[in-house]
Each structure stands twice: as C-alpha cells, then as structure tokens.
Amino acid sequence: MTDDAAGDEAERAAQRAQVVVAVAQYLEDGADPAKLKAAICRQFQDLPRSTIGRWIDHAFKTGQVKRAAADAQAGAAGGMSGAAASSISLSHLAVFDKLSVSLQAIEGVLAYARGEDATKPRNPKLTLQAADKMIRAIQASLTLNSQLHDAHRLDTFINMMLEELNRESPELQARVLGRLRAVTRQFGI
Numbered sequence: 394m395t396d397d398a399a400g401d402e403a404e405r406a407a408q409r410a411q412v413v414v415a416v417a418q419y420l421e422d423g424a425d426p427a428k429l430k431a432a433i434c435r436q437f438q439d440l441p442r443s444t445i446g447r448w449i450d451h452a453f454k455t456g457q458v459k460r461a462a463a464d465a466q467a468g469a470a471g472g473m474s475g476a477a478a479s480s481i482s483l484s485h486l487a488v489f490d491k492l493s494v495s496l497q498a499i500e501g502v503l504a505y506a507r508g509e510d511a512t513k514p515r516n517p518k519l520t521l522q523a524a525d526k527m528i529r530a531i532q533a534s535l536t537l538n539s540q541l542h543d544a545h546r547l548d549t550f551i552n553m554m555l556e557e558l559n560r561e562s563p564e565l566q567a568r569v570l571g572r573l574r575a576v577t578r579q580f581g582i
Contacts, residue, residue, distance in 0.1 A: 406487035412437060412445060413452045417461035455493050492534045499527045 415433055430449060434442045452458045502523040508515030558566040 406490065408437070408440065409448050409490065410487045412440075412448050413457045414461050416449055416452060417458050420458070455490070457490065460489070488537060489534070492530055492537075495530050496527065499523050499530065503527070 412433060415436055416429065419429060419432060430442075430446055433449065434440075434445050437445055503520060506514055506516045506519040506523055514520045555566060555570070558569055
C-alpha cells in the first residue's frame with residue numbers, strides 16, 4: 394500500500410468516525426430518529442449520501458453508535474466535555490471498525506475453508522490460518538480495549554486530583570497545571 398493510499402484510507406476512516414460521533418450526538422440531543430440520515434447528510438455535504446447511509450447502517454449494526462454515545466457520556470462524567478471525549482475516541486473507533494471488518498472477512502474465509510461439512514474441512518491449513526488470524530484480531534481488540542480503559546482511569550484520576558488541588562487552593566492548582574502543561578509539551582503529549 395502506498396503512502397497516498399494509506400493516507401486516503403486514514404482520512405476516510407476519520408470521516409466515518411466523525412459521522413458515527415455526529416449520529417450519537419444527534420440522538421443524544423433528543424432529535425427525531427426518522428430525520429437522522431437527512432440531518433447527517435446536511436452536516437457532511439462533501440460526502441455522498443449513499444456512503445453516509447451505509448456508514449450509519451453499519452454503525453448501528455455493529456454497535457458503534459452506542460459505543461460513541463457511551464464514550465461521550467463517560468468523558469463528560471470524568472470531567473471532559475462530550476466533544477473532547479468524542480474526539481479522543483475517533484481514532485479508536487476507526488481501529489475498532491477496522492477490526493470488525495477484519496473479523497468479518499476472517500469469518501468468511503473460515504466458512505469457505507470449512508465447506509459444507511464442518512466435520513471434514515475443505516481446506517484444513519486455511520482453516521487453521523484463519524483461526525490464528527481471528528485469535529490475533531481478538532487479542533488486538535482486547536488490548537486496545539484495555540488501553541482505552543486505562544486511559545479513562547488515568548483521566549479520571551487526574552481530574553480528581555485537580556479538583557482536590559482546587560479545593561485546597563486555586564492558585565496552587567494553577568501553578569501545578571502550568572508545570573504539568575510544560576512537561577507535556579516537553580514530551581510532546
């Protein structure tokens with residue numbers, strides 16, 4: 394895959410993630426679900442309507458809309474705005490989407506390799522390879538999920554510490570925040 398193709402694919406994944414987040418926000422605001430697709434198409438006029446429709450249907454089928462809404466609510470509960478939580482989850486949502494697509498492809502390969510009679514696979518070597526790929530995809534999904542959980546816990550911990558510092562002294566909180574920002578800039582975080 395060339396760098397241009399990889400860049401286009403990454404941009405497309407980001408657009409898709411933005412559509413999913415927009416759908417979650419639209420529903421969270423209590424808007425009419427019957428007008429959902431039309432409203433999202435107006436918001437993303439640079440994308441074809443049919444593409445947006447497919448993405449929305451896929452997002453509902455795979456549970457991405459629920460995850461995006463849950464991420465936004467968790468971020469808001471942890472002290473982040475819903476928009477900040479949504480922007481953090483955009484790249485992760487794209488990765489989960491790719492893992493979902495990969496698992497579907499692997500399941501198709503497994504179905505082909507097994508053939509009609511599951512007791513006697515059509516292609517045993519391909520069956521084992523596909524099973525191995527499925528295990529790796531599931532492990533990657535679990536690792537990413539664990540990293541997201543750890544990041545959320547860290548964010549909650551930092552917000553709680555900042556609240557305690559603010560209770561003690563708003564000036565102290567401001568000084569500590571200034572130093573922490575300097576450290577994060579130094580490490581490019």
